[in-house]
Amino acid sequence: GAGVSQSPRYKVAKRGQDVALRCDPISGHVSLFWYQQALGQGPEFLTYFQNEAQLDKSGLPSDRFFAERPEGSVSTLKIQRTQQEDSAVYLCASSPTTHQPQHFGDGTRLSIL
Amino acid sequence: DQQVKQNSPSLSVQEGRISILNCDYTNSMFDYFLWYKKYPAEGPTFLISISSIKDKNEDGRFTVFLNKSAKHLSLHIVPSQPGDSAVYFCAASTEGYSGGGADGLTFGKGTHLIIQP
Structure with a gap:
């Protein structure tokens, strides 16, 4: 497809897993962003990549959160030893450069039991 | 501390009338502002943006107004249509024309717009 693709759409995990x-960004988009959206809130910035370089990770809530984009295209957000407060929708967005509006995927809804 | 505030959780407007959604911000470093529309179970969709050097930007039925001195922006939708029913997010950036730059966007909590037939 032409848009930002995220998988899985839904993920249920036990606490501690x-x-x-x-995230598959739009082809050719240099900039990639991850956001976390809790229920009833707006998305909150987690981290930003320009190509393969992670230029800003100031929004990652703890060292259990790790993101990578090794070849400057697909990105993975990893959460270790999940906790209930990690339950949220995780949104990925990309833009052609840093001077264009961001285009969002449909998100992954993560539920920690 | 919320740097971008949308004080109306919901707004109901009759079809064909004007919808006005408001947003206030506290960070004077913000210089680029965007509105996104979100349907349930979908990601936010970019609607319209405005840089701090302008006070108005128009795109079809959508117009965004920026009042820098008041740190206030608004989105006008004229005429409102049933398909406009969605949650609208105001977002801001400090990177100037970047729509995010290296800092990412700061979002409000959203306003649920309901267009009544």
């Missing part, structure tokens, strides 16, 4: 969320 590790999870990996995938």
Whole structure:
């Protein structure tokens, strides 16, 4: 497809398990962003990549959160030793450069039991 | 501390009338503002943006107004249509024309717009 693709759409995990969320940005988009959206809130910034370089990770809530984009295209957000407060929708967005509006995927809804 | 505030959780407007959604911000470093529309179970969809050097930007039925001195922006939808029923998010950036730059976007909590037939 032409848009940002995220998988899985839904993920249920037990507390303490590790999870990996995938984002396929729009082809050719240099910039990639991850956001976390809790119920009833707006998306909150987690981290930003320009190509393969992670230029900003100031929004990652703890060292259990890790993101990578090794070849400057697909990105993975990994959460280790999940906790109930990690339950949220995780949104990925991409833009052609840093001077264009971001286009969002439909998100991964993560539920930690 | 919320840097972008949308004080109306919901707004109901009759079809054909004007919808006005409001947004206030506190960070004077913000210089680029965007509106996104979101349907349930979908990601936000970009609607319209405005940079701080302008006070108005128009795209079809959508117009965004920026009042820098008041740190306030608004989205006008004229005429409102049933398909406009969605949650609208105001977002801001400090990177100037970047729509996110290196800092990411700061979002409000959203306003649920309901268009009544």
